[in-house]
Amino acid sequence: MNERGSSLLVVLLVTLIFSVLGLSVLGAAVNNTKLTAIREQEIETTASGKVLMSEVLAKLQENLNPDVTANLYAKNLKDILIKNDTPPGTHIYDIELDSIISETEKYFDDNPDLKGFTVNINELDLASTDPKIVTYKTYGITEPNFKEKNYIRIFEITIDSTEAGTDNPNIPRTVSQIVILSPTPSFLNYAVGAYGKLHEPVGDRDKDIASPNSALVINGSPDIIGNIFAPTLELNSRAVYRNIDPSDPTGTTSIELITGPFHGPSVFGTLYTKNINNKRESNPTKARFFEGKYAEVDSGITGIPVIKPISKNFVDMDFNSTRNLKWTDTGLPDFINDSTTIEPFITKCKSNDNYNYKLFEALINTDGLIENNHSATGSIGDLLVIAEGDEEIRNGDTDDSSKKRAQNPKFFCGNDFGKDHNKQVFLIEESMLETYKGSKSKLYSSEDIDGTTSTLFFTNIDKDSDHKHIFKDDHVLTLNQDLNLKDGDEKGWLVVNGNLEINGGTEDNPIVIKGNILVNGNLFIKSSGENKEFLEFDATVYVTGNSTIDNVNIDGAKENESDPDKERKQLVLISNKDLKIVRINEYEEVLNPTDNKLVNLINDKPNLKAFFYTDSNATLYGVGSHFQIEGGVFARQQLTINAIRYNFSTDSLGAISEISPSTNFASDPDARSRFYVEYDTRVITDQLSSLPRVNRLQLIVDDLNIQ
Structure with a gap:
């Protein structure tokens, strides 16, 4: 009898252990499924916020462009910019601008497909002393009466989301971006760029930005930190140089020479282009357009740019x-x-x-x-x-x-x-x-x-x-x-x-x-x-x-x-x-x-x-x-x-x-x-x-x- 009782206890104990283990495994599986669903929702919410931010930026730029929108406020802004060096009195400029901002916010707030997202566009406070608030001071603007003398304005766009999936808790996400509204030409926004067209009336320039010839030609391997604008980009492995006589700095008597091949350029930023004409010679180890060795371990930056289409809102200058x-x-x-x-x-x-x-x-x-x-x-x-x-x-x-x-x-x-x-x-x-x-x-x-x-x-x-x-x-x-x-x-x-x-x-x-x-x-x-x-x-x-x-x-x-x-x-x-x-x-x-x-x-x-x-x-x-x-x-x-990657062994010609x-x-x-x-x-x-x-x-x- 004692042996039978012992066997029963062993069986019951083993059964209990396996039951607990089974329930633990089942609970973990259910919990992982739940966590996965929440994580998926979190990723989807963040991705949706980033996509929505791109749409907000595009809509705001459209509302600001008097040549694209039928918006009366944009046309009023254009008249103000043409006729006045500084914003006119009684804050007329800011009233027109605030109307465009409000109209942009309303466009997204009234969209039924954006349930769970809230779009706010708020001007930053020039006079704020709160270190937690990003202000104009970040951009070197400290003069108290700056806004009275200048058209530039700085806003923060925030997109808040608390939309939850079925039976899931709310996952708050905020996507924000600082934007500067400036009455300056777009070429000042890029580290390197070329428009790629001959002169013609300003009104005709946006019809076809691309040129039959390459706007930007990169021969060899430069390091560029910042964005690039190039409707057409040509890449070559070899750099061209001139052996210039110091007595002739214009180089009119020099002969154009060529180097051996170098690996591709490193670009830490966004490349805006319509077409890349890659004429680089093949490299057995690296055949990419862009290459870079300056990597941040944590962020994974490698010198290979994000490539995007050129904007239709390039603001040109005559x-x-x-x-x-x-x-x-x-x-x-x-x-x-x-x-x-x-x-x-x-x-x-x-x-x-x-x-x-x-x-x-x-x-x-x-x-x-x-x-x-x-x-x-x-x-x-x-x-x-x-x-x-x-x-x-x-x-x-x-x-x-x-x-x-x-x-x-x-x-x-x-x-x-x-x-x-x-x-x-x-x-x-x-x-x-x-x-x-x-x-x-x-x-x-x-x-x-x-x-x-x-x-x-x-x-x-x-x-x-x-x-x-x-x-x-x-x-x-x-x-x-x-x-x-x-x-x-x-x-x-x-x-x-x-x-x-x-x-x-x-x-x-x-x-x-x-x-x-x-x-x-x-x-x-x-x-x-x-x-x-x-x-x-x-x-x-x-x-x-x-x-x-x-x-x-x-x-x-x-x-x-x-x-x-x-x-x-x-x-x-x-x-x-x-x-x-x-x-x-x-x-x-x-x-x-x-x-x-x-x-x-x-x-x-x-x-x-x-x-x-x-x-x-x-x-x-x-x-x-x-x-x-x-x-x-x-x-x-x-x-x-x-550009080349090289150190000379002598400083002579x-x-x-x-x-x-x-x-x-x-x-x-x-x-x-x-x-x-x-x-x-x-x-x-x-x-x-x-x-x-x-x-x-x-x-x-x-x-x-x-x-």
């Missing part, structure tokens, strides 16, 4: 119209822009201030004599005797500010110019460069202009066959010292009726340029000798001719000396004709990061902190040169980038022979590229007041956030 608007901003009369007779300008000066008219009249009357015989009459004292027979002025023995001005070789022509009729305009005639060569610093740096928003107009005044004075544009102004035409956030203008050459300084004492520049001719930013020189810019520059950057390093200027390096401003160069950037840190060693993390590339100091735009073509050579651009490069017609066409450099993809571009997100806000302005708002999106 250079001539933009240039004319900026001329108006300088405060100079329109007839100077047309290089016509100077008589109306003399009349304007005379009607404003008889004293200043005498100074300007003296400049005209002595011009020919100074140009032809400056050694006889070129002293400051002689000119001032003619200008105003006042011994106090000649000797500087006066406290009269108007008389002190006469000691400065700039000629003040009243302050009744410009749209606000309060623009100070100073004139510099070409002959003064020689006349005042011992005191040339006064032309650009003195108490009457330093730290102001004045306009300096440099020109050549001469007589035509009818003995009437005219403006000529066949001369060069060389700027080789600091220029400060900035007061707070506002900048003045240097207007050059001719060609402008800007030279740099040493690394410890760079030339600093603060202010806007308009050049009626060609621009040369170059070293004055064979050694590279250094400049710092806080400036937007418009050039009607060609632009050449030669053997210089460009950094951003600090707002003040106490600002950290990350707060530096930048140069925005907008050229009507061809852009050339040559001899940038030639044959300099390119140091590789120790752990191949993307952050190590981004934290490197640039040697060109600038955004370059040309309304024509640009061909850039990162072969002998070493480009480290923080900003961007964009061409209206075609942009060609040549003979080093270029190391790039043999027969060597396969694609077998060494770990080296950093000699052409690196990183997009500067602050380019729009830092230079906003002087950037090109268009007649409709564009949508600039920030990173997507999921919570």
Whole structure:
């Protein structure tokens, strides 16, 4: 009996154990099924939120475009942007914009297919001090009255979802995205890009963005951090280069050569394109279009871009119209822009201030004599005797500010110019460069202009066959010292009726340029000798001719000396004709990061902190040169980038022979590229007041956030 009882207990115990195990397995299976269903719902909710965000962005852009929508508010906004430099009073601009925002929200709130989703579009608070709230300060905007002076607005789009599946708990998800509404052209949104069409009326440009020829050509292997715009993109394995003679920086006598093949470009961003024409040579180990070794272990970034179709909402710019608007901003009369007779300008000066008219009249009357015989009459004292027979002025023995001005070789022509009729305009005639060569610093740096928003107009005044004075544009102004035409956030203008050459300084004492520049001719930013020189810019520059950057390093200027390096401003160069950037840190060693993390590339100091735009073509050579651009490069017609991954064993011209066409450099993809571009997100806000302005708002999106 005892043995039977023991056997029964064993059987019961085993049965219990297996029953418990069975129930546990069954419970786990049911629970896993439930968790899987919840996880699937979570993924579907998040994916639906991301898709909906794309739809919200598209709808908002459509509602903002007066050429697409029948929305009356969008057409009203267009009229406001065309007619006013700043938002008109009584908040008319914000009222129209708020109407578009409300209409966009209502479109999604009234959609029965979006049950469980709530769309909100809220403007960020400029004055908020709450560190948890993303504000305008993130984008470098801190001025309290910013919105009164500028059209730019920053919104946060949030999509909330609490929709649950059958018998499942609510799973809250919030998808949010910061968007900037800006009246600036779209080319400022890309690290690299090309529009790919020849000039035609702005209204016809959006009909067919793609060009029969490739808009963007990438030869070799650049590193690009930021988005790319290229309706048609061509990729080639080999880079092209020119062995440029230093005595001929334009490269007109150089011969075009070719390197061996390199592995594909690394792109950390989104590529917007219609067509990729891959002409790269096959690589046994890597046959992809794009390749990258700079991987973040956690995020899996590899340098292969997300590829999306180009947007139909590309906001274009007309250079001539933009240039004319900026001329108006300088405060100079329109007839100077047309290089016509100077008589109306003399009349304007005379009607404003008889004293200043005498100074300007003296400049005209002595011009020919100074140009032809400056050694006889070129002293400051002689000119001032003619200008105003006042011994106090000649000797500087006066406290009269108007008389002190006469000691400065700039000629003040009243302050009744410009749209606000309060623009100070100073004139510099070409002959003064020689006349005042011992005191040339006064032309650009003195108490009457330093730290102001004045306009300096440099020109050549001469007589035509009818003995009437005219403006000529066949001369060069060389700027080789600091220029400060900035007061707070506002900048003045240097207007050059001719060609402008800007030279740099040493690394410890760079030339600093603060202010806007308009050049009626060609621009040369170059070293004055064979050694590279250094400049710092806080400036937007418009050039009607060609632009050449030669053997210089460009950094951003600090707002003040106490600002950290990350707060530096930048140069925005907008050229009507061809852009050339040559001899940038030639044959300099390119140091590789120790752990191949993307952050190590981004934290490197640039040697060109600038955004370059040309309304024509640009061909850039990162072969002998070493480009480290923080900003961007964009061409209206075609942009060609040549880049290699290589360190030269010598810094002489003979080093270029190391790039043999027969060597396969694609077998060494770990080296950093000699052409690196990183997009500067602050380019729009830092230079906003002087950037090109268009007649409709564009949508600039920030990173997507999921919570």
